Amino acid sequence: xxxxxxxKVAIGQAGGPTAVLNSSLYSFIDxxxxxxxxxxxxxxxxxLVNKQFVKFDNKLLKQLEKSRDVPGAFLGxxxxxxxxxxxxxxxxxxxxxxxxxxxxxxxxxxxxxxxQLEMIAQKMNYDLSxxxxxxxxxxxxxxxxxxxxxxxxxxYVALSVRDIGKDLQAMQNFESVRIIETMGRNxxxxxxxxxYLKETExxxxxxxxxxxxxxxxxxxxxxxxETMKSIGHATVxxxxxxxxEKGELISQLSLTVDKHNTVLGGAAAFLAKTVSKELxxxxxxxxxxxxxxxxxxxxxxxxxxxAEALAKEAAHFLRKGSSGIMVTIIRESLxxxxxxxxxxxxxxxxxxxxxxxxxxxxxDEKGTKITNEYRNWLRDIVGSDIKGYPKGLTELVLEK
Amino acid sequence: xxxxxxxKVAIGQAGGPTAVLNSSLYSFIDxxxxxxxxxxxxxxxxxLVNKQFVKFDNKLLKQLEKSRDVPGAFLGxxxxxxxxxxxxxxxxxxxxxxxxxxxxxxxxxxxxxxxQLEMIAQKMNYDLSxxxxxxxxxxxxxxxxxxxxxxxxxxYVALSVRDIGKDLQAMQNFESVRIIETMGRNxxxxxxxxxYLKETExxxxxxxxxxxxxxxxxxxxxxxxETMKSIGHATVxxxxxxxxEKGELISQLSLTVDKHNTVLGGAAAFLAKTVSKELxxxxxxxxxxxxxxxxxxxxxxxxxxxAEALAKEAAHFLRKGSSGIMVTIIRESLxxxxxxxxxxxxxxxxxxxxxxxxxxxxxDEKGTKITNEYRNWLRDIVGSDIKGYPKGLTELVLEK
Numbered sequence: 030x031x032x033x034x035x036x037k038v039a040i041g042q043a044g045g046p047t048a049v050l051n052s053s054l055y056s057f058i059d060x061x062x063x064x065x066x067x068x069x070x071x072x073x074x075x076x077l078v079n080k081q082f083v084k085f086d087n088k089l090l091k092q093l094e095k096s097r098d099v100p101g102a103f104l105g106x107x108x109x110x111x112x113x114x115x116x117x118x119x120x121x122x123x124x125x126x127x128x129x130x131x132x133x134x135x136x137x138x139x140x141x142x143x144x145q146l147e148m149i150a151q152k153m154n155y156d157l158s159x160x161x162x163x164x165x166x167x168x169x170x171x172x173x174x175x176x177x178x179x180x181x182x183x184x185y186v187a188l189s190v191r192d193i194g195k196d197l198q199a200m201q202n203f204e205s206v207r208i209i210e211t212m213g214r215n216x217x218x219x220x221x222x223x224x225y226l227k228e229t230e231x232x233x234x235x236x237x238x239x240x241x242x243x244x245x246x247x248x249x250x251x252x253x254x255e256t257m258k259s260i261g262h263a264t265v266x267x268x269x270x271x272x273x274e275k276g277e278l279i280s281q282l283s284l285t286v287d288k289h290n291t292v293l294g295g296a297a298a299f300l301a302k303t304v305s306k307e308l309x310x311x312x313x314x315x316x317x318x319x320x321x322x323x324x325x326x327x328x329x330x331x332x333x334x335x336a337e338a339l340a341k342e343a344a345h346f347l348r349k350g351s352s353g354i355m356v357t358i359i360r361e362s363l364x365x366x367x368x369x370x371x372x373x374x375x376x377x378x379x380x381x382x383x384x385x386x387x388x389x390x391x392x393d394e395k396g397t398k399i400t401n402e403y404r405n406w407l408r409d410i411v412g413s414d415i416k417g418y419p420k421g422l423t424e425l426v427l428e429k
Numbered sequence: 430x431x432x433x434x435x436x437k438v439a440i441g442q443a444g445g446p447t448a449v450l451n452s453s454l455y456s457f458i459d460x461x462x463x464x465x466x467x468x469x470x471x472x473x474x475x476x477l478v479n480k481q482f483v484k485f486d487n488k489l490l491k492q493l494e495k496s497r498d499v500p501g502a503f504l505g506x507x508x509x510x511x512x513x514x515x516x517x518x519x520x521x522x523x524x525x526x527x528x529x530x531x532x533x534x535x536x537x538x539x540x541x542x543x544x545q546l547e548m549i550a551q552k553m554n555y556d557l558s559x560x561x562x563x564x565x566x567x568x569x570x571x572x573x574x575x576x577x578x579x580x581x582x583x584x585y586v587a588l589s590v591r592d593i594g595k596d597l598q599a600m601q602n603f604e605s606v607r608i609i610e611t612m613g614r615n616x617x618x619x620x621x622x623x624x625y626l627k628e629t630e631x632x633x634x635x636x637x638x639x640x641x642x643x644x645x646x647x648x649x650x651x652x653x654x655e656t657m658k659s660i661g662h663a664t665v666x667x668x669x670x671x672x673x674e675k676g677e678l679i680s681q682l683s684l685t686v687d688k689h690n691t692v693l694g695g696a697a698a699f700l701a702k703t704v705s706k707e708l709x710x711x712x713x714x715x716x717x718x719x720x721x722x723x724x725x726x727x728x729x730x731x732x733x734x735x736a737e738a739l740a741k742e743a744a745h746f747l748r749k750g751s752s753g754i755m756v757t758i759i760r761e762s763l764x765x766x767x768x769x770x771x772x773x774x775x776x777x778x779x780x781x782x783x784x785x786x787x788x789x790x791x792x793d794e795k796g797t798k799i800t801n802e803y804r805n806w807l808r809d810i811v812g813s814d815i816k817g818y819p820k821g822l823t824e825l826v827l828e829k
Contacts, residue, residue: 046599072602095819100592102599109602189720192500196723199446199502202472202509207719315718319607320589323596326726419495 034066037128038347041070041077042102043109043135043142047166047178048328049336053134054104055097056337057162058085060344068128073135074142075109077119082126098333100323111142116149123150123157130158130347134340136165136176140355141382147353161355161377162343164336166322168218169384172375173357177339180332180410182321183222186211186266187411190223191418193315194233194264201262206253206304206312210297212321213268215240217387219321223266224399225407226417233264241386242396244271244279249300250307252397257310267296329412335370342372353377368409434466437528438747441470441477442502443509443535443542447566447578448728449736453534454504455497456737457562458485460744468528473535474542475509477519482526498733500723511542516549523550523557530558530747534740536565536576540755541782547753561755561777562743564736566722568618569784572775573757577739580732580810582721583622586611586666587811589717590623591818594633594664601662606653606704606712610697612721613668615640617787619721623666624799625807626817633664641786642796644671644679649700650707652797657710667696729812735770742772753777768809 038061042050058067062085069089071081083089083104096103111119123131131146133139140161150157163170166182190209197207211219217239224234235256238244244267256263271279280295297314304312320327335358343356354374361369391403438461442450458467462485469489471481483489483504496503511519523531531546533539540561550557563570566582590609597607611619617639624634635656638644644667656663671679680695697714704712720727735758743756754774761769791803 042599046596050599075602092823095822099595099818099822101595105601106599107602108600188726189724192723192725193719195499195501196446196719199442199450199506200508201505202475202507316716318715318718319593319596320720323592324589325592326588418499422495422499423492 036065036130037068037126038065038130038132039068039070039077039082039123039126039128040132040134041073042104042106043073043133043139044106044164045166045322046100046102046106047164047322048100048181048324049177049333050106050134050164051093051096051099051101051103052333052336053162053164053177053340055093056340057132057344058090058093060341061347062090064348065130068126069104072105073107073109074111074115074119075107076105077122078109078111078115080122098325098328100325111145116145117153119146120150120153120155120157124153124155129156130160132160132162132343132347134162134164136163136167137170137380137382137384140170140377140380144353144377144381147377158347158350158352159377160343160347160351161380162340163355163357166219167213167216169216170355171380171383171385172355174360174370175358175410177332177336178322179218180329180335180412181324181327182212182219183225183407184329184411184415185321185324185327186219186222186317187225188327188415189317190234190264190266191226195418197233197262197264203311204313205257205262205310206301207264207315208297208300208304208312209234209264209266209315209317210269211266211317213240214270215384215386217241217268220266220268221387221391221399221403222407222411225404225411226415228417231260234266235260235263236265236397237399238265238267238271238397239387239392240268240270240272241392243274245274246303250304253304253310254308257308267300269296271296329410330414331409331412339372346374355380436465436530437468437526438465438530438532439468439470439477439482439523439526439528440532440534441473442504442506443473443533443539444506444564445566445722446500446502446506447564447722448500448581448724449577449733450506450534450564451493451496451499451501451503452733452736453562453564453577453740455493456740457532457744458490458493460741461747462490464748465530468526469504472505473507473509474511474515474519475507476505477522478509478511478515480522498725498728500725511545516545517553519546520550520553520555520557524553524555529556530560532560532562532743532747534562534564536563536567537570537780537782537784540570540777540780544753544777544781547777558747558750558752559777560743560747560751561780562740563755563757566619567613567616569616570755571780571783571785572755574760574770575758575810577732577736578722579618580729580735580812581724581727582612582619583625583807584729584811584815585721585724585727586619586622586717587625588727588815590634590664590666591626593715595818597633597662597664603711604713605657605662605710606701607664607715608697608700608704608712609634609664609666609715609717610669611666611717613640614670615784615786617641617668620666620668621787621791621799621803622807622811625804625811626815628817631660634666635660635663636665636797637799638665638667638671638797639787639792640668640670640672641792643674645674646703650704653704653710654708657708667700669696671696729810730814731809731812739772746774755780
């Protein structure tokens with residue numbers, strides 16, 4: 030009797046990359062490799078539709094290992110909204126290859142597609158296990174304490190905003206206002222992380238504006254004016270996806286959107302212009318940009334540890350026969366000093382296409398500052414190794 | 430007979446901050462403090478005109494020491510173009526305080542003002558020593574091998590562009606082109622530094638465009654098209670100050686400039702729109718922004734060492750009776766493996782208001798790539814501790 034063939038699993042990366050997306054990929058494959066024939070799917074869901082499978086051998090695994098700590102997506106990622114026909118085609122493609130397990134690393138859109146694929150496989154009577162591994166810089170996935178990718182992005186935002194605010198403070202006789210824009214289409218987790226290293230009232234950033242609260246221009250201009258009066262310069266942070274009371278995106282009020290530019294961005298540009306015009310203050314927009322999700326230097330060590338641990342556990346769940354789940358991070362120790370996490374799982378149905386807003390208790394009543402609860406919650410995720418500037422730092426420039 | 434009073438020196442910080450501007454300030458004062466009564470001038474030249482002097486005592490020096498490694502400007506910096514009346518007023522202010530030595534940390538504009546002040550003091554028969562300490566992220570000061578602030582900014586650009594290009598590579602079925610904009614009004618040193626970690630033809634960035642060469646839109650679009658054909662995605666880097674053949678700023682062709690926004694920026698935004706329109710490719714502009722000059726995490730250790738060494742030596746030159754000079758970095762070892770520098774000085778007249786372009790031999794013939802000479806020249810300035818991604822990194826996504 031011949032040697033029994035290993036079962037097959039296919040894995041893909043979808044959505045915008047994070048700084049630890051390749052850590053997840055490597056750890057899953059490294060763990061699954063013994064028990065499975067592993068196929069990589071190129072270019073996310075598009076590659077699944079187009080049969081872009083690549084079988085991992087020792088050489089390819091070694092190659093991937095080199096990319097383990099490198100940003101981007103080893104397999105290629107992308108955004109590809111599948112229609113129903115694409116989904117049937119995808120299952121057909123897996124069937125042709127006799128691949129009975131599908132794993133995707135992605136966000137809530139990815140989890141939605143995973144769930145659809147699982148249901149379509151059932152309709153087609155094709156036996157398919159589907160497992161999702163979370164990944165998002167926005168941190169908008171439900172059911173997990175937080176998601177890999179977020180910790181590093183939050184670290185980038187916290188450190189950058191601290192430094193950019195300090196730079197403005199030095200230039201206050203030339204420039205008055207900086208409006209920094211972070212990623213976050215519908216949730217303010219990253220924007221709120223900009224306050225992580227803020228220790229005093231005078232220290233930037235002075236206010237944040239998140240999609241969870243309606244953006245009221247009059248209040249915003251008032252906040253800026255008051256900060257100018259009391260401090261002499263103002264650094265504020267907005268999410269790309271802030272919306273006014275009617276639900277209209279502030280970024281769409283900007284002139285920078287064109288038909289090819291489906292990417293959000295432009296809220297800060299619009300607001301800087303408005304501040305210049307309405308308050309007659311020199312104001313500069315600052316879009317934090319792609320560095321938020323790809324900066325290798327800002328990777329949070331804990332974020333990498335968790336990305337790898339989750340992916341390993343996904344391989345373990347698969348081997349145990351699980352399907353229709355996403356692996357999750359469970360925080361074990363909110364009340365103790367020492368951060369500890371364990372790994373669990375949740376039904377794809379509970380996360381698919383859903384967005385988790387920043388909880389109310391992580392923001393103050395006005396919604397423009399964070400609470401200490403959020404600061405404590407963030408600490409071990411962004412890395413307790415990052416600190417504010419030296420304690421008691423008071424600069425001459427601050428004195429009137 | 431009473432104890433003889435120490436002579437007085439006043440020091441200010443001018444222009445845009447760098448990540449090591451406070452290192453320079455601290456080192457100068459720490460060195461000069463024994464022999465001089467040291468006065469800080471708040472808010473750059475504006476503070477000189479408005480008599481914003483602050484005497485350093487032990488307490489203030491301790492306070493400054495905390496800011497030594499912090500971005501921004503401890504004294505406050507700023508941009509303040511002085512007219513002749515301001516200059517006479519400035520000398521009058523120094524005279525009233527019996528301050529006979531003036532030191533400014535700044536760029537070529539600052540050095541121009543220092544020289545004017547020295548000449549006006551002579552006209553007023555006021556004995557004044559004037560010394561300049563270089564500082565610029567643009568690296569456009571003549572007579573010095575390079576300037577403090579540049580090494581850290583170049584490090585930021587090299588690492589960020591590498592990561593942003595890698596991120597695009599992963600997203601090539603969604604986005605095709607990224608146009609990254611760096612600082613550099615008239616010189617391309619920083620833009621060119623974006624190629625420092627590039628090791629192969631396929632690796633981003635694929636082309637750079639610097640102010641030293643006229644920007645020809647047709648050639649630029651051709652470069653992008655060719656890169657798309659051969660690689661499938663294109664990351665290019667432009668200086669904020671690129672100009673067309675008629676000398677017109679590309680950034681001024683953009684809609685994002687308004688009357689309050691005197692700051693350059695917008696070349697990438699304009700070009701991304703043009704690429705979308707002319708080549709029908711999804712294209713994203715990416716402005717590297719303030720992080721270039723203030724990111725604490727990206728400080729080049731060598732940059733800090735040199736900032737401190739130059740400032741110390743400026744105090745030494747002052748004590749020896751020098752005036753009308755700027756301290757300079759002299760590279761001693763271009764032909765040897767080991768980087769070594771010593772400190773010299775030059776006449777303010779040789780640097781005042783002048784801009785040093787990137788030398789021809791640091792760019793290839795077309796002017797869109799750097800030579801190995803530039804790469805070698807940069808190595809120890811940005812820090813030989815930073816490396817490219819692991820050798821032999823080839824990703825699946827690269828294969829067709």
